[in-house]
Amino acid sequence: MITPGRDGTTLHPAQVPVQTKLAAAWTSFMFFYVYVDLLGLYKPGVVEDILKGKVFTFDISQTFAVTALALTAVPVLMILLSTALPIRANRVTNLVVAILLVPYMAFNVFGGEWLVYYGLGLALEMVILGFILRTAWTWSATTPAASVNSYSQLQHS
Structure with missing residues (x-):
């Protein structure tokens, strides 16, 4: 769709490469993933439990910290991989x-308290994972926006 601008020029829709859309979606997902946990620290009793060495029902240990870091690394690495992998490997x-993260994220809503807060976090994360799945699933080898060349050509015109 071509839209006339206020100054009479023609505005053309930008063709954003699929890789960029996926990286942006993983970045958005990462923000929610981190902020749900970060803002959850404001829940009464959480900091006291942390000071006693507990997070939810888990003992804080090196194993807990390594596991938490590894789980956080997944969406972080997906930001990079979405822009660096070849198309076929990228899509897969x-x-x-995204499919593996759906049940993991759903598990996080079962904390007992603050169901609305964690439910909203889960819903937002699921919308983004749905976008990632739809984008990757419908990504075809013939999509012109799949190559950075289309995007580069628009930038230089």
Whole structure:
């Protein structure tokens, strides 16, 4: 769709490469993933439990910290991989990782208290994972926006 601008020039819709859309979606997902946990620290009793060495029902240990870091690294690495992997591997990796994250994220809503807060966090994360799955699933080899060349050509015109 071509839209006339206020100054009479023609505005053309930008053709954003699929890789960029996926990286942006993983970045958005990462923000929610981190902020749900960060803002959850304001829940009464959480900091006291942390000072006693507990997070939810888990003992804080090196194993807990390594596991938490590894789980956080997944969406962080997906930001990079969405822009660096070849198209076929990129598509498969995005589909597999997003599918695996759906049940893991759903598990996080079962904390007992603050169901509305964690439910909203889960809903927002699921919308983004849905976008990632739809984008990767519908990504075809013939999509002109799949190559950075289309995007570069628009930038230089």
